[in-house]
Amino acid sequence: EEKTLPGSNSSKGREILPQNQVFAVGSVATFCCVVPDGERLSEMYVDFAVSSMNVSQISRQRYVLKVHLEPNWENCVDVRCITNGTKGKYGACAYVGYPPDDRDLRCETRDLESVQCSWEKGRDTNLALKSPTVYRLNGRTCDHEGTCSHETEPGEKTWTLTAQNQLGKVELHDTADLLERVHMYAPEEVTVSHVNSRNVSLQWSWKVERYGNLSLTCEVSVRDGERIAESTHFGLGLNSAVVVNLIPNWEYHVKVRCGAASHFWKWSDWSVMKPFRTAGDVPDALNIWMQRRRNRTVILWKEPLANQSHGDVTEYVVSWSRTSERSQQKQTRVPLSHQNHTLILDRREQHVVMVTAKNQNGSSPPSTIITCSISTCPDETSVKTSWIEGSSRSFSLSWPDSPAASCGYVVDWCPVAQDAPLDWLKLPPNQTSALLTSENFRDGLRYSLSIYACTEAAPVLLEKREGYVRETRIEGQLFKPLTLKQRDMDVEISWDRIPLREQTASIRGYRLYYWENLNQIFNVSTDDPEATSLTARHLRGALYTFTVTAQTAVGECGDTSITSTLGSSGDDLIQSVLISLGAVFGLLFIVTFLCFRHWTCIKRKVYPPIPKPVVTDQWFSSPVKSSRPYLPPDQSLHGEGVVEVPQLLYEHGAPVISHTKPEEETPDDKPVKSRGRPARTFPNPPYKLMLKDHPSSMTEPDIQNQTHTMTTAQYKPQSHMKGVVPSQNQVDSGGFISCHPGYILVPEPS
Structure with missing residues (x-):
């Protein structure tokens, strides 16, 4: 929009027209600079302008400048003129903005007595200083921008809001019944x-x-x-x-x-x-589960959370009984620091186990689980174990629906090779999948997962899985000890079975590398993860290096090496012969040494000594001299070539009568001095004292004759002697014991 503004004809005036004018954003404004007489225009421009501006002269003292007003300029834009005079700089302010743009009038009541209208303000007019917007509701000026209120009567009304500034005016309308527009104050x-x-x-x-x-x-x-x-x-x-x-x-x-x-x-x-x-209460029912360990049953429960304990838990109580005898319960108290209890139950019968938690308000409702018996539960080893791969430190698993799961499913898991606590998750009957996540999951650790069907009786095992949340490389030197055995020109490398706790990845097989030099490397492998040996064949006598690796999903790892110099097959034969000969000679030496050490005992066992009794003439001296017819136990005969004489025996029950008077002591009664080793008596079971029937009045010559007869006959071994059974008559009336001539040799008189 263009219009002509009144100017000044004074040659002494100095001004820019128009002064303090309001312009709409995007319009084109023309400014006129009046230069006094005697001065000359040097420059005319607008502050904040980016592009250069063209100034034109319309008369001798007047210059004009056309400007396109941008939306991002300040509220007041300065237009300046510069002349060559002493006061050569002066200008004017132009206001650039928008007309009102308010909309969406809404009126309501809060106190049921007055109306309060609000609307959505449009963009900023940028004219708050020069031409602020004026709002009126039904002709009444509003005190606040955005809201306006005044008293009104109930019923349907129409309200009109006007918003106006120098650049324009807008009207907003709303019609409503205030009883349907109640906006209450806060309680x-x-x-x-x-x-x-x-x-x-x-x-x-x-x-x-x-x-x-x-x-x-x-x-x-x-x-x-x-x-x-x-x-x-x-x-x-x-x-x-x-x-x-x-x-x-x-x-x-x-x-x-x-x-x-x-x-x-x-x-x-x-x-x-x-x-x-809120006030306290008894704890919620515990989340319990069980784990079978051979002949033991471990009852587990999760520690109640703060929003489940409803107070400070003081202890747990575990009760159990046979399902057929529920009235006969056994009970034990478990301290607060434990969340498990081990029971040794009779596997031939089912048992019902209940666990409760206690706090200052009482006991929680009992949580019940039933253990299975041998007859009702299948052998868990019959359930095959399948493989599962984890991802993002979790396990995702699913299983087919089971009609036996009347109360849902239970999934439990624990590390395979570590004595770590069991964890579990209970699911409703309509859910046959689960994403298992736990802050206790560790990379490189093998886990066992089991899926059970929850029934009204004991839980039923459905599936078993094993896997890692993430497999990691196995460290080196896994195969220890690594042993080498050479058979001809084949070499068998063997190792111990790898414990699961050292398998940070699933082993799928093994590979054996062997080489004489690094230019030619050979290998042999197996896909059996249970293998404990590999054989390198058709080698030759040289220095070889053998390296065993485990094949896993993350590559070959666990490298372990051994180096050995192989001998030829002829060398092996010689070595075997030498070892055999050495073993034979060693055995002979040991046997010889033992025989030498124990020769006396061996000789006595193999060739026992045969005693040869010898008696002296005094044995058969006259009864007048009262000589004893037997050898006392503490005396023995000594002489040249005399051997030990065995103890003479007589029949049990026969009296031994001495004819020596008690008050007399004959020279024969004196003990004989020993010339050599001390005399001793010993039993001689093979021999028995043989008694000969003879008249008690037998004279000494008769005895001598009999003795002589025995002397002429040589001594016969015991085995050829016939035993003579003594009778009561063999003891004469005088009480003398007669010796059989075949038993005692009487030395011939010299």
Whole structure:
């Protein structure tokens, strides 16, 4: 838009026209600079302009500048003229902005007595200093931008809002019944009363008394840490509510907001947050499971969380009995530091086990599990184990639906080779898949996973899986000890079975590398993960290096090497012969040494000595001299070539009568002095004293004759002698014991 502005004809004037004019963004404005007489225009420009500007002279003292007004300029734009005079710099301010752009008028009531209208403000006009927007509601000026209110009568009304500045004007309209546009104030003075373990009562008041006549709906928000639970309540003039399903012994924060129920317009603001804590209660039922370890059953339970214990848990109680004798329960108390208990149960019968937790408020409801018997549970070893691969430190598994799972499924897992605690997850019957995540999962650790069907009786094992959440490379020197055995020109490399705790990745086979020099490397492999040896064949006598590696999903790893110089097959034969000869000679030496050490004992066992009794003439001296017819136990005969004489025996029960008077002592009674080793007597079981029947009046010559007869006959071994059974008559009336001539040799008189 262009228009002509009045100018000045004074040659002494100095000014820029127009002064303090308001322009719309995007318009083209022409500014005129009037130069006084005697001065000359040097420059005319606009501040913040980016591009150069063309100035044209329309008369001797007047110059004009056309400017396109940009939207991003400041509210007041300076236009300047510079002349060669002493006061050669002067200018004018131009205001650039927008007309009003407000929209969306909405009117409502908060107190049921006045109307309050609000609208959405448009873009900034940039004219707040020179031409601010003026708002009027139904002709009444509004005090605040964005909202306007004044008293009104109930019923349907139409409200008109006008917004105007120097660049334009806009009108907004809204028609409504204020009873359908009730925007309530927030509830005040919220209080919590009747605080129980699982519910509380709330009360509040209203700022406007007329709210008591409205049908209201109120929303109660209960915050539990990061969780928020909301409940809705209805009523005429509602000012109270009961909050249920709370956690005992738990900290909460509650707030309330309300709105008209019949013609809901919008919620009120939230009330001030009110904190409270519920009363304590008995703990929730424990999450229990069991694990079989040979003949033992381990009952496990998870430590109740803070929102499950409802107080400080003091102890656990484990009770068990046979399913057929539930009234005869056994019970034990488990300290707070333990979350398991081991039972030794009779596997021939089912048992029911119950676990409860205690706090200051009482015992939790019992958690029950039934153990299986040998007859009711299948052998778990009959369930095949399949492989599972983890990803992102988790296991994703699924299984077919089981009709036996009346109460759901249980998935448990634990490391295969470590004595780590078992963990488990219980699922509803309609869920046959699970994503197992745990902060205890470790890379390079093999896990065993089992899927059970939860039944009304004992759990039933459905599937078993094994795998890693992530396999890692096995460190070197895995195969220790690595042993080498040469057979002809073949070499067998063997190792011990690799424990699972050292398998940070699943071993799928083994490979043996061997070489004489690095230019030619040979290998042999097996796909059997249970193998413990590999054989390199057709080698030659040289220095070889053997390296065994494990084949896994992350590559070959666990390298272990051994170096050995191989001998030829002829050398092996010679070595075997020498070893055999050495073993034979060693055995002979040991036998010879033992025989030498124990020769006396061996000789006595193999060739026992045969005693040859010898008696002297005094044995058969006259009875007048009262010589004893037997050898005393403490005396023995000594002489040249005399051997030990065995003890003479007589028949049991026969009396031995001595004819020596007690008061007399003959020279024969004196002990004989020993010339050599001391005399000793010993039993000689093969011999028996043989008694000969002869008259008691036998004279000495008769005895000598008999003795002579025995002397002429040579001594015969015991084995050729015939035993003579003595009779009672063999003892004469005088009590003398007669010796059989075949037993005792009487030396011939010299």
